[in-house]
Every structure is written in C-alpha cells, then in structure tokens.
Amino acid sequence: MHAKITEVERILLWVPMVDRVRIEMERANIHTWSEVEVIRVVTDAGVVGYGETIQNYTWGRVPDTDRVIGKSPFECMWDDTLGAGLQMALFDAAGKLAEMPVYRLLGQPCRQWAPISFWDHDMSPEKYEIEARTAVELGYTSIKIKARPWWDVYETVQRISDATPDYFCIDGDWNDFLLDVSFAVPVLRELEENFPKIKIWEGPIRADDLHGNRLLREKMGTAIAHHYGSIPPNIAIRDGYCDGFVMAGGVSKVVNGGISCATANMPFFLQMMGTWPTIMMRHFVAVFRFHAQWPAITCHDTNIFAADPAHGCGGGFCGTRRLGIE
Numbered sequence: 001m002h003a004k005i006t007e008v009e010r011i012l013l014w015v016p017m018v019d020r021v022r023i024e025m026e027r028a029n030i031h032t033w034s035e036v037e038v039i040r041v042v043t044d045a046g047v048v049g050y051g052e053t054i055q056n057y058t059w060g061r062v063p064d065t066d067r068v069i070g071k072s073p074f075e076c077m078w079d080d081t082l083g084a085g086l087q088m089a090l091f092d093a094a095g096k097l098a099e100m101p102v103y104r105l106l107g108q109p110c111r112q113w114a115p116i117s118f119w120d121h122d123m124s125p126e127k128y129e130i131e132a133r134t135a136v137e138l139g140y141t142s143i144k145i146k147a148r149p150w151w152d153v154y155e156t157v158q159r160i161s162d163a164t165p166d167y168f169c170i171d172g173d174w175n176d177f178l179l180d181v182s183f184a185v186p187v188l189r190e191l192e193e194n195f196p197k198i199k200i201w202e203g204p205i206r207a208d209d210l211h212g213n214r215l216l217r218e219k220m221g222t223a224i225a226h227h228y229g230s231i232p233p234n235i236a237i238r239d240g241y242c243d244g245f246v247m248a249g250g251v252s253k254v255v256n257g258g259i260s261c262a263t264a265n266m267p268f269f270l271q272m273m274g275t276w277p278t279i280m281m282r283h284f285v286a287v288f289r290f291h292a293q294w295p296a297i298t299c300h301d302t303n304i305f306a307a308d309p310a311h312g313c314g315g316g317f318c319g320t321r322r323l324g325i326e
Helices: 022-027 084-098 102-106 125-137 153-163 181-194 210-219 233-238 251-264 278-287
Strands: 005-014 035-043 048-054 113-119 142-146 169-173 198-202 223-227 244-247 268-270 320-322
Touching: 005 084, 035 084, 048 084, 084 102, 102 278, 113 125, 113 278, 125 142, 125 153, 142 153, 153 169, 153 181, 181 198, 181 210, 210 223, 233 251, 244 251, 251 268, 251 278, 268 278
Parallel strands: 113 142, 142 169, 169 198, 198 223, 223 244, 244 268
Antiparallel strands: 005 035, 035 048, 113 320
C-alpha cells in the first residue's frame, strides 16, 4: 500500500518505579530511567504506528522527526539514526500497512519462544537477594546483576545462589570495572569455582583490550561477552576476543550483527531498553534462530514499573517466554 507519513507525535511520560527498586533506579540518574518517550506515527492511509524508548539511553533518543514527514514508512524504517522509538513506530506502521507482523519484515521466523533474564541496577547483596526471590516468583530462570567494586560481589552471588533453585542462572555485568587481566583472573576464578550458577561475565575488563580479553577467555571457564562492535566484529571473531556478544542498537545493526554471529556460530543476547520493548525484541528473536540463545535483557519490564501512582507492583515476564507473534 502507498502511504506517506503526515504526522509524528512525541509523548513524554514519567513512569514511576515500584518502591522495591525505586531508590536504586533513581540513583542511576544518568539514564533517567523513568523518563519514557512514546512516538506516534500517523500516515495518510489512516494507519498509525507506535514506538517507545528510554530516550536518555544510548540508541534510544529520537533526534529528529521532521525528516520522515512525507515519506513512506518502508522508505526510512531501516535508518538507525532515527532513534529507537521512531524506528520502532515506523516498523509498526509498515507491518500494519503490509498486513503482516513485523517479524515478516525482518526475516524468516524460526521459533516461538524467547529466553529473557531478570535485571536490576546495582544494589546491595541484601537487595539483590530480594530481587532474586522476586525473579523466581515471576517465573524467571536467570538474573543479570551489576557487579560493582563498592558492593561485595562474593556476598551478592552467594545470597542469590542460596535463594534460588538449582536451575537458576546468574550473569554478571562488570562494565570494565576489573580493568585488566592481572586483576580480573583471580577475582573471576574464585567466583566461578565457588558458584556454578554463574554462566556469563559481561565486560569484565576494558572492551578495547583485544589481547587482554583473548588471554582472559583462555584462562576462564565462564563465557565472556562484550558488546558487538566494541572492536571491529571481524577482528573480534577471528581472534577469539570473546565467547559471544551483547547485541543492541538500531534494527539494521542488530540484524547485521545477528547474521555475523550465525555465520561465526557464536551466541548473543539482545539488549533493548524500555517499558515494553520486549514486543520488538520478540520479533527479532523470532528470526534469529538459535544463536540468540543467551537470555535477552530488556532492563525494563513490568516487574519494576509501578502499576499505579501508589507504586504498586506490576506484572512480570517469564524466564522463557512464548513469543505470541502469530
């Protein structure tokens, strides 16, 4: 169907967090997690597309809406520079215009389930234990924690391990805080030897240290993950820089990265931020075969957003979730 965009509406929301995690999330003010932007794209065919983003998080901000006015959603939906919310809205409108689900625009669907991990910002060992118990109650099978030098990581992992069933998995994101191989190896080795629930270490040392990461991978039994594109992907794959990737960013980047991982037979997990980005994430996972086997990170879902102004608890997504994309 021929249709052009006539209007783009930006709707700014402030979505409160549940009291259980509100202090920790508000302390991480750099991303302003509760500030949510909904993008509404209107076409002259009467079709309306919606997208949403945490606008202060990396790829999230929508820098410009005027340049899509007068164009077809199909013409500009692959442009990652438009930002998360607008790009998502364009795909939504395009799928409606084509009368097919978004995953059909991304590739050939191959599965009906998606692994999703529980997530919280960095917090004390005591709070992480509560979060782990909450994750199990909501049906999650894994949690991704923020490993930070100002908290006792050993106590955190011990508490989570003790509070969760045998099948439960723990992934830790260091955000480069272990600095280099000489410092990282003894820390990670003690953790992996004592806590078998640990499955993935994300970004333990600097992402631009190719030699150091290759050496670290040789010394560790736990899988090492880095963001796809931290160094040129062909070099990362060729030199054994990591065991798998964190896949984030625009649609074009994610699709191209997924193809690279499939070619190299390497796993990855998707990382998409927002109040309901799991909807778009499901469409991605549907076409990514089984290289998207690591639990996806949405960072925001209904277990940390308040369901009402009184900051009551929201719902939750299961650890392995049916895609529901038919």
